[in-house]
Amino acid sequence: VCLSGLFRGDIYKVIANLKFNLIDNLNADLFIFTWDRYVQYPGFCGDENWVYRLFGGKFLKKCPDELKTLSFLKQKFPNTYSKLNIEQGVQKINQKYIQDIVKCSNIQIQNEEEFISSLYLNMTSKRETNRIKMFYGIYKSIQMALEYEKINKFRYDYIFRVRPDIGLIGNIEIKDLNKLKNNELAVDFFSYGVQDQFFYAHRNVMIEVAKIWEYCYEKNDIFLRSFDSSHYLLFIYLTLRNILTVKPNFRRDVSLATRDNVFPNVAKELQEDFLKLNMKIENNINIKNFLEEMFLTSSN
Incomplete structure (x- = not known):
């Protein structure tokens, strides 16, 4: 092997x-x-499969379609994206x-x-x-x-x-x-x-x-x-x-090594991004809830 x-x-x-x-x-x-x-914590892996790579199939099934590509996260949540895309530990x-x-x-x-x-x-x-x-x-x-x-x-x-x-x-x-x-x-x-x-x-x-x-x-x-x-x-x-x-x-x-990881604390960054977005994107509440479940329940 x-x-x-x-x-x-x-x-x-x-x-x-x-x-x-x-x-x-x-x-x-x-x-x-x-x-x-x-x-x-390695940062983001892949583009269209980043949720699956970091969290596995359970999270992917309930992930809002908009969030399945990193380009959406980078564009709409720049502060959150920047902090999460840096290697930690x-x-x-x-x-x-x-x-x-x-x-x-x-x-x-x-x-x-x-x-x-x-x-x-x-x-x-x-x-x-x-x-x-x-x-x-x-x-x-x-x-x-x-x-x-x-x-x-x-x-x-x-x-x-x-x-x-x-x-x-x-x-x-x-x-x-x-x-x-x-x-x-x-x-x-x-x-x-x-x-x-x-x-x-x-x-x-x-x-x-x-x-x-x-x-x-x-x-x-x-x-x-x-x-x-x-x-x-x-x-x-x-x-x-x-x-x-x-x-x-x-x-x-593919997510065995990462899905139970301790992720960077992005509470401040998420709040800043959502304040700037206000209600400018569809499915706003579902996206907010999903991001909080992913990153705020298992962060430093």
Whole structure:
């Protein structure tokens, strides 16, 4: 199991979920690549799915339609948006921090700023910077697994990629893995492309998927880098490599790390924004009640 990405939210809950549903069940080795900081509250994630990413499906079902896009919140509630879009509870972490949480076969930690500075690439947006860090983390975590193979003189049959801020719903057995063909990747596939948070496959397929880092950035493939969405880029890359997607055994719980978080106190900002708005927007009362339920019942 190759875990890669920024540690944020309730990492203890995420690791416990991962151990119970995947690692312990398959007696799997765990490799972790992360950055040298932990973030308690990450700010907004995504645009049209920000409510789902932070709070889960329960809140999404009762969310007023207007609030489902961040652009509405940013435009109508600028003070609230600004405060909520800043990372909170940031702290430096090291290998001992991770080892105290979970037993690993190997851990690598790097500084984000030093890594980005070392690339000498012209970053077109923050979105591309985050995508670069994601693909690099996937690559490094899988490289750790391959190095571990060499040292211990064996080969893994299957490799899993997992982000450290999502939960898994479901279970898997060896017989399920044995059904996978040598050109299949078990991953969620949507109209916008291939999901990048969790997937698994035979060793050879996962090595090929990890090489997207080399093609995009070490070889600076302009064609692949031209796709703004990591989901669509993954779809194009898998197509070029003749890798087929199949339905995974698990569903993802994308708000596991964040939905019980302590959020920044935005009581003052909400009041200021509503005073300026007055009754200029439709559904005013429902929006006010929903925002207060989300952020004022679980804030500092």
